[in-house]
Amino acid sequence: MQGATGxxxxxxxxxxxxxxxxxxxxxxxxxxxxVGIVLDPLMPSxxxxxxxxxxxxxxxxxxxxxxxxxxxxxxxxxxxALQSIFRNPLADTxxxxxxxxAAFGGVLGIIFFSTGWPAMAGAFLGGLAALASxxxxxGGQRPQQGGTVMLVLAGLVVSAVGSAGIALLKxxxxxxxxxxxxxxxxxxxxxxxxxxRLWIALVPIGVSTVTILGLRFHLSALAVGEEDANRLxxxxxxxxxxxxxxxxxxxxxxxxxxxxxxxxxxxxxxxIRLSIGSNYRWFFLNTLLAGASYLIIVDTAxxxxxxxxxxxxALTSLLGAPIFxxxxxxxxxxRAHG
Numbered sequence: 001m002q003g004a005t006g007x008x009x010x011x012x013x014x015x016x017x018x019x020x021x022x023x024x025x026x027x028x029x030x031x032x033x034x035v036g037i038v039l040d041p042l043m044p045s046x047x048x049x050x051x052x053x054x055x056x057x058x059x060x061x062x063x064x065x066x067x068x069x070x071x072x073x074x075x076x077x078x079x080x081a082l083q084s085i086f087r088n089p090l091a092d093t094x095x096x097x098x099x100x101x102a103a104f105g106g107v108l109g110i111i112f113f114s115t116g117w118p119a120m121a122g123a124f125l126g127g128l129a130a131l132a133s134x135x136x137x138x139g140g141q142r143p144q145q146g147g148t149v150m151l152v153l154a155g156l157v158v159s160a161v162g163s164a165g166i167a168l169l170k171x172x173x174x175x176x177x178x179x180x181x182x183x184x185x186x187x188x189x190x191x192x193x194x195x196x197r198l199w200i201a202l203v204p205i206g207v208s209t210v211t212i213l214g215l216r217f218h219l220s221a222l223a224v225g226e227e228d229a230n231r232l233x234x235x236x237x238x239x240x241x242x243x244x245x246x247x248x249x250x251x252x253x254x255x256x257x258x259x260x261x262x263x264x265x266x267x268x269x270x271x272i273r274l275s276i277g278s279n280y281r282w283f284f285l286n287t288l289l290a291g292a293s294y295l296i297i298v299d300t301a302x303x304x305x306x307x308x309x310x311x312x313x314a315l316t317s318l319l320g321a322p323i324f325x326x327x328x329x330x331x332x333x334x335r336a337h338g
Contacts, residue, residue: 010289064193069292074205076291078247079265084223100162101130102255127252188259188313208246220280263320
């Protein structure tokens with residue numbers, strides 16, 4: 001798939017995955033009824049569906065599918081951006097420690113207040129605090145030679161502090177009420193998705209994703225090497241700061257509304273590179289569409305495979321690790337024969 005063909009194909013996959021997500025579940029709704037319900041505000045027609053079906057689609061499944069697509073697109077694009085910045089295919093949003101910081105803030109909110117708004121606000125503030133700490137530890141606005149390594153080391157420090165804080169809070173939590181809520185939230189889920197959470201995630205993730213898409217040509221040049229990017233007149237330091245801020249915002253917002261959902265930013269960009277290449281014109285857009293489809297499909301599986309909903313973060317890890325292992329083996333064979 002070359003040129004604009006890739007985005008067209010992935011857009012079609014996204015539409016199909018949305019239709020599938022809105023149709024299937026414990027309460028199955030025929031696909032033609034789903035289409036009619038979605039299009040009814042624009043093209044009113046004779047209703048062939050019940051009020052309950054319309055409520056399930058508009059009140060439950062559309063917010064959840066859109067939230068999953070927003071988070072999946074954001075995490076996939078953020079992962080692709082970090083892989084360009086660090087020139088390392090193993091880079092992911094969790095490498096900076098923002099996920100741990102956001103999780104720590106969310107757990108604080110649950111322990112001292114409750115789930116819902118306190119957890120979301122705590123996670124968002126914790127993610128931003130972690131990002132600020134990383135920049136401070138790495139040298140603030142004056143990254144020097146080896147600044148990328150300093151960012152990674154700073155991320156490891158922040159991640160370790162966040163993980164330790166979470167462990168202490170879990171130890172201190174009420175085992176009957178607070179601890180189950182903390183554990184479930186940390187596993188990641190879209191079960192609480194609603195229009196409110198959708199808008200909370202859509203604004204920061206949308207702005208940050210658009211920022212990364214606007215920087216895609218510079219990021220592609222940066223992936224080749226900083227010296228080459230400098231020769232092309234690209235302000236490398238400013239580019240890194242903007243891209244890292246955008247990825248940090250995406251991570252913090254995602255954790256705030258859904259808990260920790262890993263492996264999306266690591267697996268999806270690799271699948272895109274191996275399937276259609278990394279043409280700088282379309283790579284980030286393809287990654288965005290594929291990430292949205294991927295998380296919508298995985299979330300649909302999480303809520304339909306068994307009677308009790310599977311935590312989404314656990315399922316993405318369960319799927320992501322084997323997929324990534326296969327990709328690594330394929331890359332190793334290609335290098336061995338190349």
